[in-house]
Amino acid sequence: MSILLKNVTLNNQKTDILIKNNYFEKITPDINQPADKVLDCQNLAILPAFYNCHSHAPMSIFRGISDDKNLFDWLNNDIWPREAKLTEDMIYTATKFSILEMIKTGTVFFSDMYFGMSAMIQAVADMGIRSALSCGALDLFDSQKRQNEIKQIRDFFEMPNPNPDLIQKTLSIHAVYSVSKELIRYNVDMAKEHQTYLHIHACETKKEVDDCWRDNGCSPIQYLDMLGALSDKTILAHSVWLDDKDIDILAEKGVWLCTNPSSNYKLNSGVFMLQKLLDKGCKITLGTDGAASNNSLNMMTEMKLCALSAKIQADNPTAGNAQDVFKIATQNGAKAFGLNAGEIAEGKLADCILVDLKNHFLTPNYNLISNMVYSADSSCIDTVICNGQILMQNHFIDGEEDLIDQIQQFSRKMI
């Protein structure tokens, strides 16, 4: 499959771009090679697509079912009882539905932590997006549960991968307050054995940090470090409550952090210290968390809140500037998961979005990156290309209506 983008705007210049064998093969004006598909991009600009580094995709089935509650009330009374009702079919369909929303909003990759892995892996393969999937390990310090979790993780790693080019099998640890040392160590060992990534909720709430000090005499970061869980293949979600020693450890080990501003605000978890962490040399990515606590999977909304929140948090309007935040949402997410992508350059994997320069949100066009971070919404995203394949063109995704109907039907069983 080859795609020729004619007269596309890249960094304020018109050019042609040839995509071949999943890569950006050639970027130069006036390419006259034949291609399987030629797109007229007269009014379109090309940008890196978004890499959503923390989600729980099937939870879109719970969007809006419960809001504005305390975390434990929300989890115990509204979310967990309903998660117990989820079938494989629902997980498959809800994952596809979430991927639909991600594509509509310009995302080509998500890193996920959930359960029902055979349904999830098939959904990702069927939608053609990139993913780092993991079975969220959670044993509540119970040895019976632990054996069950280990079995599920093993099953996941033995399961056939329907598209290894796009899907990475990764490991995850729910959190230090919900997972035993033994299960943490098991995941750390599995990640090393499979040379893959380890995804952990860490320092999301003040309570988590206080409880860790009470129970273990150290912070969650120090605790995870002691168990060998921190490396440049670790992605920590949330990471709101960090002390200076934690930050030094994270910077030194090259750990990736994933901030989820909407979710942290909605559940009143706290505010990420974006600028301080950037200044200390920490590596940052962006994620939406699940649609039950966001309530969308829209990386543009996350970019805006990430940039705005950084200013109030740092008491400095120059903090969290648009360029840094755009890089966090694109290039950094790709880097965190070892993808040769996230930039529009020859030799990079052909992941990109084409945005409509005639859209009002992108007008005037003094600074396209500022417009994407502070102004854009899904109406700006015309086309999404992932690994050299067109996932959406002219705002249209094949099968969209059926998927929405199916979710509406499943949702009736959740009330």
Added chain:
Amino acid sequence: MSILLKNVTLNNQKTDILIKNNYFEKITPDINQPADKVLDCQNLAILPAFYNCHSHAPMSIFRGISDDKNLFDWLNNDIWPREAKLTEDMIYTATKFSILEMIKTGTVFFSDMYFGMSAMIQAVADMGIRSALSCGALDLFDSQKRQNEIKQIRDFFEMPNPNPDLIQKTLSIHAVYSVSKELIRYNVDMAKEHQTYLHIHACETKKEVDDCWRDNGCSPIQYLDMLGALSDKTILAHSVWLDDKDIDILAEKGVWLCTNPSSNYKLNSGVFMLQKLLDKGCKITLGTDGAASNNSLNMMTEMKLCALSAKIQADNPTAGNAQDVFKIATQNGAKAFGLNAGEIAEGKLADCILVDLKNHFLTPNYNLISNMVYSADSSCIDTVICNGQILMQNHFIDGEEDLIDQIQQFSRKMI
């Protein structure tokens, strides 16, 4: 003009709605009266439209020209020198362009403070939206400037109003740090004389409050109260830095506050105390501020940030709930400006949006209000009706492309 909405969803029930003579005339299933236009609303829900209570519409021409800066650097070096270059033509076109974005995002009314009033009033009339326009009084304590401002305000009030059904002429005071007592009193008197509204930037930054105490021995709220500027026809924009005495005065006088969360975050002005003010009985509306400091005019983005920010500010995830915030963005805005609108009910002015229930952001549909506040974007808004006239149908607004081209051309003169 009459419009019949067939099979529209209102509060989770299907109904028909007849709009006649600018009002919702009849709301009941199976209306069989003739109408000038009949809309099949099978997959659409009707909701109140948004009332944007603080904006500077022409500033959309500066969107993205300067971001992530300190307020005074931004104003002195990037905004004010460019405002001096604005022609009547530019103000006319930029106002229309802003109204285009407002309609696209479901807004039918905006309260504005700017200059170039003859261009602005014509732009509003030509786009068919509601507006409360005011010429932002600002004399920097200079008597020469004061005379000029008074002349401009008089001229504005003498100017013909091309559509008095939609457009209200109102008064505004830039701020206590930029307007003399004399000019404040002049505006207060004019507002009383014309029985209209008074729109003021108040307590936006901590510096404004500190300086007012230093210069006047009281807070900006007390200072405005002393000058007779506070009543239930006063709308205070921002109102971030309030003390308990201020809050008591505002509640007692029935003053309307207008929160502008994106702008307050972006310029690091501070965080509005939404829940505390609601609990104290203050009356709240929502606005976008200008697109130079937001950078969009999207009330859905503002609702989400308003609700999220309230939780962190109050350290309580139940603060700023979706229902309250939706009411603030709709019904309250209409009430603040004396409009018999903001609700879908017989006898109310026919302002509404029709949202697409087949849009992924509104799926599942457990709670449409939650979906509108926490998930929706402009792709959800199918149709906008203002005063019984269709301003947008099936996402389409007449003249959209030309307007965008014109702004792009004008923007080249701003670099």
